[in-house]
Amino acid sequence: MNERNRESMAPELQVHRPTIAKREANLLASPVREDLVGRFVGKRYLLRTYGCQMNEHDTEIMAGLLEQMGYQATGQEEEADLILFNTCAVRENAENKVFGEIGRVRPLKARNPELLLGICGCMPQEKAVQDKVQKTYPWVDLVFGTHNLHRLPELVESAIHSQETVMEVWDHSDLVIDELPKVRQEGVRAFVNIQYGCNKFCTYCIVPFTRGRERSRTIESIVKEVRELIENGYRDITLLGQNVNDYGLDLDTSFAQLLREVGKIDGVERIRFTTSNPWNFTDDLIEAIASTPSVCEHIHLPVQSGSNRILKAMNRGYTTAYYQQLIAKIRHAIPSIALTTDLIVGFPGETQEDFEATLDLVREVQYDTAYTFIYSPRQGTPAATMTDLVDPIIAKERLQRLMDVQNVISRDYNEKLIGSVVEVLVEGPSRTNPDVLQGRTRTNKLVHIKREEGMMRSLVMARIDAANTWTLKGSVLR
Numbered sequence: 001m002n003e004r005n006r007e008s009m010a011p012e013l014q015v016h017r018p019t020i021a022k023r024e025a026n027l028l029a030s031p032v033r034e035d036l037v038g039r040f041v042g043k044r045y046l047l048r049t050y051g052c053q054m055n056e057h058d059t060e061i062m063a064g065l066l067e068q069m070g071y072q073a074t075g076q077e078e079e080a081d082l083i084l085f086n087t088c089a090v091r092e093n094a095e096n097k098v099f100g101e102i103g104r105v106r107p108l109k110a111r112n113p114e115l116l117l118g119i120c121g122c123m124p125q126e127k128a129v130q131d132k133v134q135k136t137y138p139w140v141d142l143v144f145g146t147h148n149l150h151r152l153p154e155l156v157e158s159a160i161h162s163q164e165t166v167m168e169v170w171d172h173s174d175l176v177i178d179e180l181p182k183v184r185q186e187g188v189r190a191f192v193n194i195q196y197g198c199n200k201f202c203t204y205c206i207v208p209f210t211r212g213r214e215r216s217r218t219i220e221s222i223v224k225e226v227r228e229l230i231e232n233g234y235r236d237i238t239l240l241g242q243n244v245n246d247y248g249l250d251l252d253t254s255f256a257q258l259l260r261e262v263g264k265i266d267g268v269e270r271i272r273f274t275t276s277n278p279w280n281f282t283d284d285l286i287e288a289i290a291s292t293p294s295v296c297e298h299i300h301l302p303v304q305s306g307s308n309r310i311l312k313a314m315n316r317g318y319t320t321a322y323y324q325q326l327i328a329k330i331r332h333a334i335p336s337i338a339l340t341t342d343l344i345v346g347f348p349g350e351t352q353e354d355f356e357a358t359l360d361l362v363r364e365v366q367y368d369t370a371y372t373f374i375y376s377p378r379q380g381t382p383a384a385t386m387t388d389l390v391d392p393i394i395a396k397e398r399l400q401r402l403m404d405v406q407n408v409i410s411r412d413y414n415e416k417l418i419g420s421v422v423e424v425l426v427e428g429p430s431r432t433n434p435d436v437l438q439g440r441t442r443t444n445k446l447v448h449i450k451r452e453e454g455m456m457r458s459l460v461m462a463r464i465d466a467a468n469t470w471t472l473k474g475s476v477l478r
């Protein structure tokens with residue numbers, strides 16, 4: 001399936017795979033209350049994750065907490081004693097999907113009266129969702145938000161003893177929760193939070209409300225985590241934040257400095273980061289990316305719209321001229337850079353002319369790929385009160401036109417790679433065909449290669465033999 005144009009499919013759903021991955025070394029004292037450690041041996045949990053990598057990473061932390069309590073992972077709903085939906089609030093269709101799932105799994109409670117059903121992550125941060133759960137889904141046992149994640153053990157215990165829904169949602173947090181246990185996804189790729197929250201308040205976006213204000217982890221703590229990951233065999237590390245360019249402003253340091261420090265770690269091979277709001281993308285940051293060899297040649301630089309009028313209404317804080325100039329500077333400093341973006345169509349007040357400006361920008365910039373979305377009003381955000389709504393049919397047509405334009409560009413990029421030799425980090429079997437292995441280039445392109453012994457988790461050089469819009473096919477050079 002095309003994984004880029006995500007609006008066209010159901011929200012991404014990932015089941016947290018039972019995993020043999022190592023726990024992180026050198027944990028601080030367990031945050032799990034002493035009397036809860038190991039108390040739930042024999043019980044099984046299943047975590048379902050929606051939304052962004054931040055949520056995927058939170059799921060790894062929840063798995064870590066649960067396993068310290070004695071819970072074991074299962075992939076089977078029928079076997080589970082605890083099913084938690086780690087939710088995303090960024091668009092309405094993601095939310096509807098979760099409500100549908102909560103209804104669907106309800107009958108499992110008849111088979112296992114001890115089964116606990118919980119909702120956590122970004123959706124419970126919305127008051128409307130809290131009310132809806134209480135009114136319409138009273139069989140949900142447990143609701144907690146993004147700021148209470150570390151309270152999971154106590155909340156599970158309360159839910160076991162409570163006849164009513166246990167709901168604990170803090171509306172903000174100054175905490176930087178640094179050293180929670182994690183059960184990481186098996187593989188070569190790992191995610192490291194460098195910053196929590198977002199201060200940008202783009203008018204359409206709910207994230208500042210669900211994740212609170214920007215808080216940075218210290219460079220020392222991040223470097224320690226990355227070092228441990230590398231020692232444990234992870235080879236491709238993504239630094240995560242909603243607005244990484246602002247990393248460190250609260251600590252008197254900078255994202256550029258962090259990249260340079262992470263780049264000095266022994267054995268570091270591939271460093272990525274996401275997401276960079278184009279605003280505050282400094283020359284120093286471009287220099288740090290260009291001069292740190294382990295930082296991969298890929299930047300995700302969401303532009304959202306090609307119309308200055310709409311960018312202003314979105315409160316993005318830049319113009320298309322600034323953005324184009326930034327792209328030119330980045331390409332000048334790092335000629336092999338791959339650029340990807342996010343785009344929203346159908347923002348209130350978007351005229352045909354505004355939309356054409358977005359198409360023009362996409363044609364000019366020539367992104368490697370783009371994630372395209374139809375605007376979805378989010379209660380509580382400034383845009384939700386805007387009245388000049390775009391007809392949903394027109395928005396859908398615009399999305400299709402945009403995807404058509406971008407898909408040709410993406411395919412062209414991939415076809416140009418045919419015959420070239422690229423470095424591929426092999427991740428594991430392809431999702432669709434176990435006889436084929438999949439890996440990524442430094443520019444984050446997906447490459448399929450024939451399965452051979454001893455190739456898992458290795459860096460190989462591969463010649464690209466074929467290409468389509470979404471993937472490349474390669475053969476390993478010996």
Ligand code: SAH
Nearest residue numbers: 204205242275277302342343373374375376
């Ligand atoms: N912090 C990141 C974005 C995180 S949300 C950044 O600023 O780049 C990921 C993407 O979801 C956004 O880039 C935007 O394109 C999309 N998005 C966010 N809110 C949306 C909404 N209300 N409707 C449609 N798309 C939205």
Ligand code: SF4
Nearest residue numbers: 198200201202205207
């Ligand atoms: Fe949302 Fe804007 Fe913050 Fe990104 S930068 S998370 S789009 S408010």
Ligand code: F3S
Nearest residue numbers: 051052088089090122
């Ligand atoms: Fe969704 Fe929350 Fe991420 S709203 S995009 S899961 S920060």
